[in-house]
Amino acid sequence: MPEVDASFLALPRRELADAALHRAKDLGASYAEFRLERIRTESIALRDGVLEGARDDEDLGIAVRVIHDGTWGFAAGVALTNDEAVRLAEAAVNIAQVSRAINTEPIELADEPTYDDVQWTSSYEIDPLSLPRAEKVALLTDYSKRLLDAPGVTHVDARVTSVSECKYFANSEGTSTTQQRVRVGPQLEAFAIDSEAGRFDSMRTCAPPAGRGWEYLTGTGWNWDEELASLPGWLADKMAAPSVEAGEYDLVIDPTNLWLTIHESIGHATELDRALGYEANYAGTSFATIDKLGNLKYGSPIMHVTGDRTAEHGLATIGYDDEGVAGQQWDLVKNGVLVGYQVDRRMAKVNADKLGTDRSNGCAFADSAGHIPIQRMANVSLQPAHDGPTTEELIGQVKNGIYIVGDKSWSIDMQRYNFQFTGQRFFKITDGKLDGQLRDVAYQATTTDFWGSMEAVGGPGTYLLAGALNCGKAQPGQVGAVSHGTPSALFRGIRILNTTQEAGR
């Protein structure tokens, strides 16, 4: 298991925290917490095998949040001095005092055991930021050239984002945690242009971002050789494929696509802050309101969805969240019924009676020291069937349908009912077998209808932990990384649109 970076451990974590927490307490705060965060990010982009841009970034800062007279106050800064820590404590208390007049709901937090000076690291082998840039560029150049050398590929974009996140948290209850998480997000996209037909299209690799190190780029956790060898042929077939006929189809959806549908229609819908209206002015609310807990038929009886802060290589996996709550796993949808939410300490306390528990499940997260912790998504995953079918066996159950692979366009309404997704590849299924590709495909449905139409889920062999690095939420906006595990699954009678016709052509 890797260890927390020594240069982060050398920062005056405890000293800064003590200065801030003592000052907040002296000023009358009933609760205070301190964070010191260092986020190192490297982005590398190649265009047609040539380095287009690369940047090495480090975001280092401190933050203080307090509850004063029942009101939140928050302040953040970048100077790592005791004076600045004290100033931030004072500023946080000040903003709580200014805000008190428009706060009608005194803040209380759910209890959580204290964790005294604990350390945790995510599961990875090679910190990508420890390697020379040239080595990484050389690998992406090689991958780009494999695609560019293939017939029909006109252009190739390659990019990888690597993040190493170190976080120290301490609160006035006696908890202090030090954590390090590493993640990478690689992507290659090949373009084809048919000037005779006046058309262009592209196809991306389906390797999801992962809570892994650079070893992921060289074959651990993803078979790059196989995917890069196959992708030009898939793209050529897509360019020659017939345009889909709009209508209703049975769909077999690959994990490389279904994860995003889970993210949008289950992940965000089961965030309790949305259900309670806290996000109403921005990303929206949720149809899965708290009065429906235990009685909302979310989908078919085979639907089992968990929230999980502990999955190995998960992008939302943590040891402790940004309110000092230990990582956990729990049910969100069981036997097709809504049975749980993602909550933080405040929501857990206020809604304990309705939730049936008074403990937070560890879903508070801030994307940097510059932002306040908000309720953020756990790894939300659809569980496979214990002895479930293979993807081929699912396809074998379809007479006239489409097998969808890879994600592309995505959109859902502000209560998480109406969604529309596209993908990378769409294979026609005829009499239980793949029958060439289709193009211009989008699927559109309502969340509960869609999950209600799920007839079968694949077995553990079809399961993939996919995800995103860039989930947006809150005001001011924050970015979160989150994984979604899913097997392949079979859905009956889903509406398919022809996107060329939708464009009026």
Add this chain to the structure above:
Amino acid sequence: MTAAQLTPQETVDKVLALAAQAGADGCVVLVDETSSANLRWANNTLTTNGAMRGSRITVIATVGGGEGTAAGVVGRSSTTADSLAEVVDAAVATAKASSPAEDARPLVDGTVGPGWEQEPGETSVLVYESFAPALGEALIRAGKENRWLYGFADHEVTTTYVGSSTGLRLRHEQPSGHVTVTGKSGDLSQSAWVGSATRDFTDIDATAIDAELSRRLGWAKRTVSVEAGRHNTVLPPAAVADLATYLYWEMEGRDAHEGRNVYSNPSGGSRIGEQLSPHPISLRSLPHYAGLECSPFATARSSGGSQSVFDNGLTLSATDWISGGKLQHLMQNRFSADLTGNPVTPMIGNYVLEVEGATGSVDDLVAGVEHGLLLTCLWYIRTVDPQTLLLTGLTRDGVYLIENGEVTGAVNNFRFNESPVDLLARFSAAGATVPSFSREWGDYFPRTATPPLLVPDFNMSSVSQAS
């Protein structure tokens, strides 16, 4: 003194000296000093708030000469006088280990811009001195009237200093602010939204915002179901900005030249010179446009797409992207301009979409509609097909029925599938251009001015149950 413990000007000078010592042939340094303060509320009460201060430097070290130059780019927050050498060394080492950059051009010639010596601008919670009490009254009033208010107010001042080894010394102070408020009926079945950008909150009236929300919720006392299909639709300036922002962001010249975006000519090259609309419509960017002022020089913290780190400090001037309905220019840095044979026209931080001769407001457009829909804002807009720039997204927080020139009720929400490039040709009437605020992207790109438009056949692909 800033949080970096040096003034920005001292930081620039020190970085440039360190870069020369470390063996860089050239260097550009950007220092961004930010301060911000925000208020957020929901369910008629404050939920979160904060005051943040940030400081960031970006060091771009170059080695080699002319177009055989390599660059190393390193960004850091929380630097101190002592840690600057480490940052510069990292940038120089990266440049030395890199092959020549494709976009390498000589660094921009040095000039000292106005205000270089000034300290960074700053904001604080005091910017809400008038707004916060009025907001507090509005929250109380909403509670008494059985309405719910949800909203966010944000103010930020970013001061950017750009210095280079060629003598460039430029400073730009950018205030940005906005307020957005969603109002809901007591039973949560109806929703309305108002949003506005501001530079300093002196022009934001919380009482007026609340009154407009009440007016719109009043329209929703009658509700009408409307099926999906192509509808005669009035898009207010905010909704037009939701779509026009994609129109603008997709104007990457190199992509178009290579056949990869909606501005590509299918038989090769770009569509520059092509008539996109029969209407006298223009899309312009003007760094000094009153109320939408943005940086008058290029800033790039990494190379990619339409921007190049070598172009930092390049003077930006008014640019016509579309004029008289014809595509005139696409975003070009010096490298892509050479590649495509087009003038250098970098991206600018604002845009103005205008229909020549168009006058009147949303209400005037509504008055001319016998039967149709009024959308207040769009949401979750994503590209479905880059070739046509087909976008999908949804209406939210206020779709209204227009009958005989008047708003007569609220309508269900829809999913739409539309291309803003096609809309340029298909709209049938327009109003006067005014400052606008895109619901989805306004907090990120707030400096937009757009007209209201009437589109006779806006494609509502399906009904959304969301309310």
